[in-house]
Amino acid sequence: MITEVRTRFAPSPTGFLHVGGIRTALFAWLVARQNEGQFVLRLEDTDRAREVEGSAQHLMKSLQALGLNYDEGPDVGGAFGPYKQSERLDIYKKWAQTLIDSGRAYADPYSREQLQKFREQAQSEKKPFLYRNHRPEGPPEWDGTQPLRFKSDPKAYSWHDEVMGDLSTGPEVIDDFILIKSDGFPTYNFAHIVDDAEMQITHIIRGQEFISSQPNYLNLYEALDIKPPILATMPHIMAASGGKKLSKRDNAKDILDYIENGYLPEALISFIATLGWNDGTEQEIFTVNELISKFSLGRVQRSGAQFDEKRLEWVNGQFIRQLSTHELYEKVGNYWPEAAKDADEDYKMQILELSKDRLKTLADLRQFGYFFADPEQNMELIEGNKQLRKLSPDRRAELIEQTKNALENSEFTPVAIQETLNQLLETTGEKPGVLFSLIRIYTTWAPFSPQLNDTLALLGKATVLRRLSL
C-alpha cells in the first residue's frame, strides 16, 4: 500500500508571513502537489500571550495570494480537524494521560524561580543544566495546575533529514521538557507531535530552529509509540543588499507588501524557490508547474541564503515580459497614477504596449503620470544631465522652438515623427544625445520614458506642442 503524502504548514499566528516562512510553506506545498497528496494548514496558537490579533487571517490571505492553496485548514475544515491547536486541548490531554499512565510524564513541582536557581548553579559549576537531574522523588499526581513534564530516556540518536542528511547526537542532549503548561495549553514540543500523528502527516518540513530539538522529539515519539514522519529542515534566509546585511526589520518584510508593491505572485514563487534550491540545470526562472514537477527536497541547499532584492526585481521583470499586453492590463488595475482615473482602456493598453518590456514591477506604472496630465517642470533633469547642462538657456529655447516648428508639420505617426526628428538632427547640428534628451524631458519631465517617437505619437500632436510651449 502506498501511503498518501500529507504535508503541513504550521505557523503560529504571531505576525505576518515573511520570506523564510513562505519558502517553508512553498516547499511543503510543492511536495504535496507533486505527489498528488494533501497540504494542510494548522495554526499553532498555544501561546496566548504572543498571539497577534488578525494575524491568522493575514497568514491565510498571504498563502491565498501566492496560490498556495491548502486542502485542510481552520477555514476550510477537513477530516482531521479542528486545525487550531487551541481547539484541540482535549486531544492533548488524552495523549498526555497515556504518558502519565506509562510513567513517562510527571508533574513539575518547581517554581520558575527555583528552576532559575538550578540553572545558575549549573552555570557556576560550568556544567550543563538538565531538568532530568532534578526530578521529584515520588510520583506526585498531576492536578492540572502544574506543568506536566516529559520523563525522557537519555540515549544517542542518529536520524535522516531529507535536506541536512544523516544527523546524530549523544545522550547528553536528551532532557525532560514540558508537555502541558500550567495554563492547560500544550507546548509546541508536545502539540505538534500529537497533531502530526493524528493528522497523518507524512513529511515535516520546517525551519532549522527545530533541528536541535529533534532528538528530544524522537525520544517522545518512542514514548508515544509513534513512527516519526519524514523530516526536512530548511536553512534560514537572511536579508542582504549590496553585500551588506540589512536590519531585522527589512529581513522580516511582509510578503503581502511585495505584492502590494507590484511584484507578481508567480515571480515571488520562482524567486523564493530558487533561494536555496535549483534543479541542477542552468534554468533561472521556473513556473509553478515546473516547480511541482522538478522540485526535490534532496536538492535544497544546506547553508543559509541571503535575500537579494535586485534579483527579485529581475525575476519579476522576466515574468512581466512573458505576459501579453492584455494579461498585463488585467493585472495593473491598481497601479495607474492618479491622473489616469478617467483615461480610456484603449489608451492605457497602448501605454502598456510601449512600456511593458521595461517594467520591473507593476508599481513602475505610477511614474507614467505624464501620459495623462501635463507634468510639472523639473529643471534638475536638465542640470543633472551631463550633455544638456552645457547648453545655454538661449540655445535650449532655440532648439525647442525649432522642434516645435518641425513637429507642427509632421503627420505625427511614429514613423513620421522619427523622420522629422532625424531631419532636425541635421538642421540643428546637435547630437541625438542632446536633442532627443531635451525633447524627451520637455514633453515628459520624467527620468524615464519609452522610446521617444512612440511616446510623442501616443501623447498626440496637440499635447506635445502645448508642452513644448510651456
Add this chain to the structure above:
RNA sequence: GGUCCCUUCGUCUAGUGGUUAGGACAUCAGGUUCUCAUCCUGAAAACACGGGUUCGACUCCCGUAGGGAUCACCA
C-alpha cells in the same frame, strides 16, 4: 560556553578526484542614431585557512577560523 549544522565570484548557485571552476543577479565598458528600466556583446569577479590521503584535490579525512541554529511554562 555545550551540542548540531554550514563555508565556490559582492549575491543566488553548478560542480560528487583529472574542468580554461560553468550559469544568473548586481557591477563596469561598448552597442541598439535619445533617456533606460528592455535587448545584444564584452570585462572584472570565487573554491575561508592549514595539514594530510592520492599520481592528482573545490571535491575525501583531520584541525583552525568564520557563520548559523539551539540550550524557555516561545514556537
